Amino acid sequence: MGDVRLMKGNEVIAEAAIRCGCDGYFGYPITPQSEIMETLMIRKPEDETGMVVLQAESEVAAINMVYGGASCGKKVMTSSSSPGISLKAEGITYLAGAELPALIVNIVRGGPGLGTIQPAQSDYFQAVKGGGHGDYKLIVLAPASVQEMNDFVDLGFELSFKYLNPAMILSDGVIGQMMEKVELSDYKPRWTDEEIEKISGSWATNGKKAGGERNISTSLDLDSAKQEVFNHKLQAKYRAMEENDVRFEKIACDDADYLFVAYGSSARICQKSVELAREKGIKVGLLRPITLFPYPTKQIQEMLGQVKGILSVEMSAGQMVEDVRLAVEGKVPVEHFGRYGGIIPTPEEVVEALEEKILGK
């Protein structure tokens, strides 16, 4: 076994960033994710790996620093919580529009507005459907454990460089604030200038090479015909993500008559609800989307011959349930259960909701 520790999800994001060879973190503090930057500041990775950690003057500045770093082919990231991500939304769509890789972490809190500092999952629409303007998609990863907070930092960078598209880790105060056993990743060195040239030389703006063309990092094209062609390219990229990079987990689905669909901390709660419901003789399974975009639509559809009803469980008023319904196309009943505004549902409440809304008791 490697380096096993007891750590908070937020602390692990910071540690994983250092270990995966991240070049720079630019952020602005907000509860419940401030431990990410605090941990980085305490660890001082600049002395160790050369990674830059900078508290910007605002969220808007931070995301534009990310744009700058990403344009140079660097592995750069930022983190925030809901209201801060709204402030970053403009920069995020610019990153998508300029086809730049970057990692954005959202440790969601209850909203709307300044809302509360307690956990929620009410930023699903913002992460998956847009948030910023224009036809763009983020690669959205939803960790359900502190271990996945570690693993998805590296995975997020890997996917974002694979597709030249920003990736988001969408988590919440439960996973961010809780401690679990985690096996930290081994250190990977930061890319050298030569490696960056090899990996990203075709687009990174690291200076004009003798005899070569200039690379330009922009999301602007005033020629509509060209802009449409560019949009076709983006859409083809999103379809490729749907084809190749859907991630999900199935728990107790083999003999399930009913299904929970839940991600992140709600999926953890539903795992317990599966145990409790099965003690009562209700055969329910759990399908946990790990990528929220691309969404495991096909995997939900594959369950339709088997299950008689689906309960989508989220800490929101009902956002992901729309994607479950799109997948199901009315073939079986789909209902939503959620607590929100910073309230975490108990496993017992979820079982009651299953009985009431799906079993019709």
Place this chain on the structure above:
Amino acid sequence: MTEEIIIAGFGGQGVLSMGKILAYSGIMQDQEVSWMPSYGPEMRGGTANVTVILSDDRISSPVLKKFDTAIILNQQSMDKFEADIKPGGTLLYDPNGITRHPEREDINIFKIPGAALAAEMGNPKTFNMIILGGFLNVKPIVKIENVKKGLEKSLPERHHKLIPLNIEAIQKGIDSVENVQVL
């Protein structure tokens, strides 16, 4: 084996760090662990609680409504969590400051005079380790040597000189539990 525990009391009593040491001790014996605090705009003197789970298997929900064991260190927590102990489960409490003693008849109940013993030891900061000792008497789910390793892992090196005092406090707790109601 899965043990689902809530530890609840005042901020400043060492509730969260006691949970952390217990969780680290679980890791030292290769168990899965989770530590989920109530977090919020809380401060010294406010209420604090943490859900700690130790298990030989993958842990499902870190957020729970029902517990195998409740370790209760003030009246507010007694009022809030006594009802949430599973039938046949365990309640361990410090009677200091408790005005309404537990009333459940379907659980095991134990008392430990943690505050009084800490005062006796001349160091109020040993309070949470005395309580942890009390818990380990009632539910010996982690071995003392693993608690010691857990302390080594969770305390910064400059505090390692305090480990013997903490072990002494844990031992005092182990020796000072009083049975109130054993099913």
